[in-house]
Amino acid sequence: MSNITESKEIAIASRSFRQTQIVPNLAPSAKDTLIQQYHPDYKKEAYRQINVGPNRGEKTVVELANLLEANSPVSANTPTATTDYAVDVLVIGGGGAGATAALTAKALGANVLLATKLRLGDANTVMAEGGMQVAISKEDTPIRHYLDTLRGGHMENDPALLKVLVEEGPSATKWLIDMGVLFDKEEDGNLSMRGGGGSSKPRLLRCKDYTGLEMMRVLKDEVLNREIDLLEFSPVVELLTDGECCTGAILKNLDTNRLIVVSAKCVILATGGIGRLHIQGFPTSNHYGATADGLPIAYRAGAKLTLQDTFQYHPTGAVFPEPIAGMLVTEALRSVGAQLVNAKGDRFINEMETRDAVASAVIAECAQGRGVTTPSGRKGVWLDLPLVDAINGEETLKTRFPNMVRQFSRYQIDITKEPVLIYPTLHYQNGGVKIDVNGESTLSNLFVAGEASGGIHGRNRLMGNSLLDIIVYGRRAGRAVADRVSKMGFGKMTLNHLGHFDEARGKAGITSKSVSPILFPDYVNR
Ligand code: MEZ
Numbered sequence: 001m002s003n004i005t006e007s008k009e010i011a012i013a014s015r016s017f018r019q020t021q022i023v024p025n026l027a028p029s030a031k032d033t034l035i036q037q038y039h040p041d042y043k044k045e046a047y048r049q050i051n052v053g054p055n056r057g058e059k060t061v062v063e064l065a066n067l068l069e070a071n072s073p074v075s076a077n078t079p080t081a082t083t084d085y086a087v088d089v090l091v092i093g094g095g096g097a098g099a100t101a102a103l104t105a106k107a108l109g110a111n112v113l114l115a116t117k118l119r120l121g122d123a124n125t126v127m128a129e130g131g132m133q134v135a136i137s138k139e140d141t142p143i144r145h146y147l148d149t150l151r152g153g154h155m156e157n158d159p160a161l162l163k164v165l166v167e168e169g170p171s172a173t174k175w176l177i178d179m180g181v182l183f184d185k186e187e188d189g190n191l192s193m194r195g196g197g198g199s200s201k202p203r204l205l206r207c208k209d210y211t212g213l214e215m216m217r218v219l220k221d222e223v224l225n226r227e228i229d230l231l232e233f234s235p236v237v238e239l240l241t242d243g244e245c246c247t248g249a250i251l252k253n254l255d256t257n258r259l260i261v262v263s264a265k266c267v268i269l270a271t272g273g274i275g276r277l278h279i280q281g282f283p284t285s286n287h288y289g290a291t292a293d294g295l296p297i298a299y300r301a302g303a304k305l306t307l308q309d310t311f312q313y314h315p316t317g318a319v320f321p322e323p324i325a326g327m328l329v330t331e332a333l334r335s336v337g338a339q340l341v342n343a344k345g346d347r348f349i350n351e352m353e354t355r356d357a358v359a360s361a362v363i364a365e366c367a368q369g370r371g372v373t374t375p376s377g378r379k380g381v382w383l384d385l386p387l388v389d390a391i392n393g394e395e396t397l398k399t400r401f402p403n404m405v406r407q408f409s410r411y412q413i414d415i416t417k418e419p420v421l422i423y424p425t426l427h428y429q430n431g432g433v434k435i436d437v438n439g440e441s442t443l444s445n446l447f448v449a450g451e452a453s454g455g456i457h458g459r460n461r462l463m464g465n466s467l468l469d470i471i472v473y474g475r476r477a478g479r480a481v482a483d484r485v486s487k488m489g490f491g492k493m494t495l496n497h498l499g500h501f502d503e504a505r506g507k508a509g510i511t512s513k514s515v516s517p518i519l520f521p522d523y524v525n526r
Helices: 004-013 015-019 028-038 062-068 096-107 142-152 159-179 211-225 294-300 355-367 386-392 396-400 402-409 465-485 496-507
Strands: 047-049 059-061 085-092 112-115 229-231 236-241 246-252 259-269 311-318 339-341 379-384 420-429 432-434 446-448
Touching: 004 015, 004 379, 015 386, 028 355, 047 062, 059 062, 062 294, 085 096, 085 246, 085 465, 096 112, 096 211, 096 259, 096 465, 112 259, 142 159, 159 211, 159 465, 211 465, 236 259, 236 294, 236 496, 259 294, 259 465, 294 432, 294 446, 294 496, 311 355, 339 355, 355 379, 355 420, 386 396, 396 402, 446 465
Parallel strands: 085 112, 085 259, 112 229, 259 446
Antiparallel strands: 047 059, 236 246, 246 259, 311 420, 339 379, 379 420
């Protein structure tokens, strides 16, 4: 391993040669071999069998298996007869998927309560930088989008879910634009598009390099303007069922620790991702609340998970300086020419391969001694950012990537002049709660939207497809529940499923005293 200053000079010195160098795409078999050797999803010792519940006998990472098998924070005898709220629809989660679902259900006449662990908008949506994929350019089609995504997901995407995603992308985009989302435009007024890894056409709409933040700005305003009832700092801790259907949820007021009982005809879980579990010790690009809260509660209530064994490690997380380790360095930079360079000054992968391949290649370089070591012992390779201006013209970084310029400038790193060190960061949960095309889980009246759901992206999500998924499936779930609640009454609210789950745990010999959801990352005992 080389030290930072020395190898940075080597990387800069190789720039003019690299600028015109073409690194071919990997042959399919070479790509598979690379992924199987180096991708964290293939690290057998990081996985174990799940011993109880709907996915019993299947595998996932130890961190998630522990959550799924853990105890509920509430006892099966907790009184549920007195409700604090009775609503048509309870939406749990204040990110893009939750806000979209709440807005849609409310617009169709449902009485909606939106509850969230932190504040409205504190979610992975606002961390999304590079863009939202949608097939709307003249030379593109939803079919192309479908095929690219299927290939990226290793053909394990649920075909019906994926079809809906790509077909409803254009109308979902119009909905966002009509509400006021300011996607970047070309000088002629047309929407500006850029490419992403694994995509055969430029299909990313963007708002500079803070696309998710801009989308959430508008969604959040809209939730407030439509006066949707909102409970902040009130995470979900358990679901309620009548034995067959979901009938509500128990929330916890973080100020008072008091439990809040909500009776709801339908519940939409939009609790987001898992990054703050720091699977396999990886840093994360996720927001502070991303502790996979929806998965164990849906699981205990009987909802099946799918693809729970696959995670996305975004190839370019910051490594140095230490305070921003794990921070997303957007893939969009690679789509406009930023190159990955090892300690010897060499490129080692086509930067626009799918994320699982690029992440594996970075891990391989470091494992094979061609990485750079930081003063605190982290490893990484260079992302040559000044090339972006060299290729696209001066000021490209400043005008199109202001967020990246600012984040690094806080540590006196000028990305217009020097490369930055990167290593894969835990970015996304590819799987989650299994849903149908309306977002309904295998537990009736429990819907799931956004990152907590699984199946759309197969084993590897393409860049920008999650910002699309939260809107398309947030809207689908919102529409489906609005229709459903107009024809039904409230169900009986019980915690009987906890008794059954405990019994099954006992039979499986599970004695763990852990509790889930954990709600916040445990940084004290790490
Ligand atoms: O979809 C994403 O994960 C995304 C757009 C990330 C990025 O690199 O900017």
